[in-house]
Amino acid sequence: MKKKLIAFDLGGHNLRAALIDQELNILEKKSERTVSGRKLSDVIDQIKNLYQALSKDKLLPISLSIPGYVKKDQTIACAPNFPQWINIKIIDQICQAMNLSIEQCHTLNDANAVMLAEQKLGNAQGISDCLYLGIGTGIGGAIVSDGQLLMGHDSMAGELGHMSIHMDGPLCGCGNYGCIEAYVSASALEAKHQKSLKAIADSARKGEEAAQKVYHDLGKHLGVAIASLVNLFNPQRILLGGRVSRSKDLFENTLNEELKARLKNHPGRDVEVMPAHLGDDAGMIGAAVGYFSKIKG
Numbered sequence: 001m002k003k004k005l006i007a008f009d010l011g012g013h014n015l016r017a018a019l020i021d022q023e024l025n026i027l028e029k030k031s032e033r034t035v036s037g038r039k040l041s042d043v044i045d046q047i048k049n050l051y052q053a054l055s056k057d058k059l060l061p062i063s064l065s066i067p068g069y070v071k072k073d074q075t076i077a078c079a080p081n082f083p084q085w086i087n088i089k090i091i092d093q094i095c096q097a098m099n100l101s102i103e104q105c106h107t108l109n110d111a112n113a114v115m116l117a118e119q120k121l122g123n124a125q126g127i128s129d130c131l132y133l134g135i136g137t138g139i140g141g142a143i144v145s146d147g148q149l150l151m152g153h154d155s156m157a158g159e160l161g162h163m164s165i166h167m168d169g170p171l172c173g174c175g176n177y178g179c180i181e182a183y184v185s186a187s188a189l190e191a192k193h194q195k196s197l198k199a200i201a202d203s204a205r206k207g208e209e210a211a212q213k214v215y216h217d218l219g220k221h222l223g224v225a226i227a228s229l230v231n232l233f234n235p236q237r238i239l240l241g242g243r244v245s246r247s248k249d250l251f252e253n254t255l256n257e258e259l260k261a262r263l264k265n266h267p268g269r270d271v272e273v274m275p276a277h278l279g280d281d282a283g284m285i286g287a288a289v290g291y292f293s294k295i296k297g
Contacts, residue, residue, distance in 0.1 A: 005061040009283030012081040012137030017050040020288040061104040063291035065113035065283040072155045080173035106291040111140030113286030122277035136242035139181040180225040201247045219251035223258025241276035
């Protein structure tokens with residue numbers, strides 16, 4: 001019998017869950033808006049309710065992708081869009097709430113989860129050097145170098161959204177200033193322009209000049225960041241995901257122009273920048289990949 005688990009993808013906007021087998025087939029899935037306030041106990045209750053709905057009274061393992069710094073020991077050091085989540089071990093509380101053993105639970109960074117999924121089933125298959133930028137409520141990042149996910153000293157490498165592009169820029173939720181996340185994430189754009197991301201995109205497509213400038217500036221800021229990443233990692237391909245990237249048609253030309261200007265003498269100037277393939281399912285699939293890889297040893 002195929003092994004199964006319940007995989008979760010926790011975001012600042014949505015909480016997604018799926019029943020997935022070891023061949024990475026999604027058998028059933030559900031999605032809800034992340035509970036308002038993002039209080040830890042409320043999020044755990046929400047996870048428990050979705051778990052029970054999908055597990056149907058079976059004690060299935062759980063794997064959770066989280067938008068934050070997840071250390072080797074599964075501690076969440078910091079989650080910028082969940083400001084109360086500092087040095088917490090959510091895995092212990094989830095295990096207790098679901099009556100599972102610690103061996104049946106797993107957590108990993110959400111962008112790393114997406115990259116694992118894209119390596120298995122998506123647009124990172126067969127790509128030895130690849131970057132991922134998930135541009136949603138915040139900005140997550142993941143790095144594959146020579147075919148391997150780059151984890152760093154304490155498994156917290158790849159926080160590409162917290163690379164500063166301006167030394168005196170706006171304060172970011174991580175505590176740094178001038179992060180790319182503070183310029184082009186959905187939360188930053190909505191806070192600055194006091195409109196939903198969808199409303200800004202709709203206005204831009206209707207030809208509203210102010211909204212089009214939002215995406216022009218987004219393309220330039222993203223181009224500055226990606227040009228630096230090309231210099232650092234020399235990737236063959238860069239994948240974009242998250243809800244901001246769904247409007248890539250509105251900033252693609254500006255992004256490409258910025259990359260050409262900044263990388264005109266760089267051998268990596270022709271790097272492919274393309275959408276991630278697996279969409280909203282990627283984080284859940286990657287969470288499953290992470291867990292099944294762990295139990296294989």
